[in-house]
Amino acid sequence: MTTAAGKRHSAARVDALDVQRVRADFPALHQTVHGQPLVYLDNAATTQKPRQVIETLDRYYRSDNANVHRGVHALSERATAAYETAREKVRKFLNAPSVQEIVFVRGTTEGINLVAQSWGRTNLRPDDEVVITETEHHSNIVPWQMLCGQTGAQLRIVPVENNGVLSAEGYAQILGRRTRLVAVSHCSNALGTINPVKRMISQAHEVGALVLVDGAQAVAHLPVDVRDLDCDFYAFSGHKLYGPTGIGVLYAKRALLQEMPPYQGGGEMVKHVSFDRTSYLDPPLRFEAGTPDIAGAIGLGAAIDYVDALGSEAIGRHEQELLMLATAAISRIPGLRIIGTAPEKTGILSFVLDGVHAHDVGTILDMQGVAVRVGHHCAMPVMQRYCVPATARASFALYNTREEVDALVAGIYRAKEVFG
Amino acid sequence: MTADLRSLYEEVILDHNRNPRNFQYAPPGANHVAHGYNPLCGDEFTVSLRLENGVVTDIGFEGAGCAISTASASLMTEIVKGKTVEEARALFESVHGLLTSEGSGGPMGKLQVLAGVREYPARVKCATLAWHTLQAALRKEQGTVSTE
Ligand SMILES: Cc1ncc(COP(=O)(O)O)c(C=O)c1O
Numbered sequence A: 001m002t003t004a005a006g007k008r009h010s011a012a013r014v015d016a017l018d019v020q021r022v023r024a025d026f027p028a029l030h031q032t033v034h035g036q037p038l039v040y041l042d043n044a045a046t047t048q049k050p051r052q053v054i055e056t057l058d059r060y061y062r063s064d065n066a067n068v069h070r071g072v073h074a075l076s077e078r079a080t081a082a083y084e085t086a087r088e089k090v091r092k093f094l095n096a097p098s099v100q101e102i103v104f105v106r107g108t109t110e111g112i113n114l115v116a117q118s119w120g121r122t123n124l125r126p127d128d129e130v131v132i133t134e135t136e137h138h139s140n141i142v143p144w145q146m147l148c149g150q151t152g153a154q155l156r157i158v159p160v161e162n163n164g165v166l167s168a169e170g171y172a173q174i175l176g177r178r179t180r181l182v183a184v185s186h187c188s189n190a191l192g193t194i195n196p197v198k199r200m201i202s203q204a205h206e207v208g209a210l211v212l213v214d215g216a217q218a219v220a221h222l223p224v225d226v227r228d229l230d231c232d233f234y235a236f237s238g239h240k241l242y243g244p245t246g247i248g249v250l251y252a253k254r255a256l257l258q259e260m261p262p263y264q265g266g267g268e269m270v271k272h273v274s275f276d277r278t279s280y281l282d283p284p285l286r287f288e289a290g291t292p293d294i295a296g297a298i299g300l301g302a303a304i305d306y307v308d309a310l311g312s313e314a315i316g317r318h319e320q321e322l323l324m325l326a327t328a329a330i331s332r333i334p335g336l337r338i339i340g341t342a343p344e345k346t347g348i349l350s351f352v353l354d355g356v357h358a359h360d361v362g363t364i365l366d367m368q369g370v371a372v373r374v375g376h377h378c379a380m381p382v383m384q385r386y387c388v389p390a391t392a393r394a395s396f397a398l399y400n401t402r403e404e405v406d407a408l409v410a411g412i413y414r415a416k417e418v419f420g
Numbered sequence B: 001m002t003a004d005l006r007s008l009y010e011e012v013i014l015d016h017n018r019n020p021r022n023f024q025y026a027p028p029g030a031n032h033v034a035h036g037y038n039p040l041c042g043d044e045f046t047v048s049l050r051l052e053n054g055v056v057t058d059i060g061f062e063g064a065g066c067a068i069s070t071a072s073a074s075l076m077t078e079i080v081k082g083k084t085v086e087e088a089r090a091l092f093e094s095v096h097g098l099l100t101s102e103g104s105g106g107p108m109g110k111l112q113v114l115a116g117v118r119e120y121p122a123r124v125k126c127a128t129l130a131w132h133t134l135q136a137a138l139r140k141e142q143g144t145v146s147t148e
Helices: A002-012 A019-024 A050-065 A073-093 A106-125 A142-151 A168-174 A198-206 A253-261 A293-311 A312-331 A358-367 A382-386 A402-420 B003-008 B013-017 B067-080 B087-098 B109-119 B123-139
Strands: A102-106 A129-133 A154-158 A177-185 A210-214 A233-237 A248-252 A269-272 A278-280 A335-337 A346-351 A373-375 A391-393 B031-038 B043-052 B055-064
Touching: A002 A391, A050 A073, A050 A293, A073 A248, A073 A293, A073 A358, A102 A106, A106 A142, A106 A177, A106 A210, A106 A233, A106 A248, A129 A142, A129 A168, A142 A154, A154 A168, A154 A198, A168 A198, A177 A198, A198 A210, A248 A253, A248 B031, A293 A312, A312 A335, A312 A346, A312 A358, A312 A402, A335 B043, A346 A358, A358 A402, A358 B003, A358 B067, A358 B123, A391 B031, B003 B109, B013 B067, B013 B109, B031 B123, B043 B067, B043 B087, B043 B123, B055 B087, B067 B109, B067 B123, B087 B109, B109 B123
Parallel strands: A129 A154, A129 A177, A177 A210, A210 A233
Antiparallel strands: A102 A248, A233 A248, A269 A278, A335 A346, A346 A391, A373 A391, B031 B043, B043 B055
């Protein structure tokens, strides 16, 4: 495939990431916390932003700010062009066939809710089945529960094995005549598992079901090609991809979007309004009621440029190296248990420490400048599955270093010392 | 340990976390029970007590939580035992004041070790969880609360 080859080519050009040069692009990384240099390992929650993104937002507000799709004046035309250019960047990033398939939303959560409320409410009947997995983020559980409540459809849950891999057998058993939609994360935020979505999609298609992929934890870490995956919907958030908060993307196949009713009503999404009858615009604008996050979309475009210049594969390789290093080092810590040991993972390390609650680990790490997430990671069913109240989670991004892995490991030893 | 860490994880707190008092214990004849849960972090406690003539004659707690919430619950059960409902409520107010604003309004005794938590806003809820649960237990009418 041409794009895959293209990506491989760019990865070869930047064979290894020049981490120090990359770090210089991220102003927030250069600070101290509690007197210690910041070690930011909470990237699965949100990533820091490079100056290229920050400057794009600044420039937009300083010189181009205007509403989009509704002015004849110069600023509005510039803003509209920049907004639509960002849409094209997203299309290319996902290798989607058409910009009409790229809907700007607030984030992954809104993208999933849009599909549930627009496609789901129109198409689901009582006793139809929606399939999700035991490892989903709450935002890929709750919208489907709500939809099932509204339509009488049933929710089916694919179980996960002890190591964090979805049960292939369980999935095959659950799929059937009644399955209308499968909603699965590309990568699990609590366990790091990279799910075999391509295979899962083709299995779902065989029984005539559609598939939504929650790409929140994938887009920043591995190349995504929606054409190759053949997914029907793909949602992600800009803020986990070095872009601004408040902007995200829903990709949906054009034929589906064409048939879907609006998600919200308002300006910007209509062709003609009268009190008798209102007609709607074609996708994607049909699904973008109201003034969108124009700056956010343009900022996301800048983030995609940034990631593209480094190459998804080079980024992925760098993060894998950190993951391997960190996994080896923390596995040696007595009393530490890693939750999520799938063979294929993104740079996410969830763990629990005997006798030390995750919150205390988090606070002690924070005192040493190391930022991790502690808690249930918006995946309470995962915590129940592994019988832990909470975990600590370190997650890596393109700007993290080996020294930062050392700081994490030292911090965990310190926590053991305090509670020894 | 750095000075900062010591101000949070005082020896008393570490001790009460390691060996929580009245833990995994429900007093015989407990007639007031409440369940406390912090959905943000998953800390979960049940506080059970026996109230006789307006006095907390026995109290215990069950569940799981971090060091701060466990130690705070443990200290609470020690201090509240033998106190009247009014005294227990006053203690709750003092602890709340100690954790959320300057000054606690009165000598706090051992509870003073919780003062360090004030510097960690994300952890204040951990320290107050057991106390809120106690409040809820005290509010409930005798007989209407399951003692199972
Ligand atoms: C796997 C997964 N899905 C969905 C989300 C929700 O993303 P957002 O809060 O940006 O809508 C997240 C973010 O935490 C996530 O990790």
